[in-house]
Amino acid sequence: KQEVTQIPAALSVPEGENLVLNCSFTDSAIYNLQWFRQDPGKGLTSLLLIQSSQREQTSGRLNASLDKSSGRSTLYIAASQPGDSATYLCAVTGRDDKIIFGKGTRLHILP
């Protein structure tokens, strides 16, 4: 059974710093891994999707990597801003068509 873990559960960093969020999964038989952002009381906003055949994806200040063999993904945020404060979730789509989310990392950027 696939398990997805995100560490840390919460993170506070000063504005302008670069930071890394981690996501690990136990079953490497996946279609893809997707990173989302969720603001309080809102739906999920897609940030980056990495297909199983890919190693990384970039969008603006965000870079996500995928190491399927070790069951790890990282989301790198460069030059953090207060507007980046949110909960960041990773989700894995398995070859059994099941989608499993991690519990998320609550990020707070200090002005």
Add this chain to the structure above:
Amino acid sequence: DAMVIQNPRYQVTQFGKPVTLSCSQTLNHNVMYWYQQKSSQAPKLLFHYYDKDFNNEADTPDNFQSRRPNTSFCFLDIRSPGLGDAAMYLCATSSFDWGAYNEQFFGPGTRLTVL
């Protein structure tokens, strides 16, 4: 803009009174999902449709049903809501092409309160 729309945004129902949540999409995606998200928890997949092919998660209670009358619309029916069903319900869409699932797009969610 292409998007995923959920109605209503807030729904209040009484214990045991059936409720229907709706989701529509203009993305023409062949896959639609329903998730339940309780406070401070990860979204949990209830079921999904690949076209009209319904896929129920093994631990989704029978109290939850779904309908997809056409590509654009999908409904979540809760037949007898209990207090434990109070949650945010999220609809999402994706396309499955060339043997791969593509990016999921989420609607804003419907927050269900059960009195």
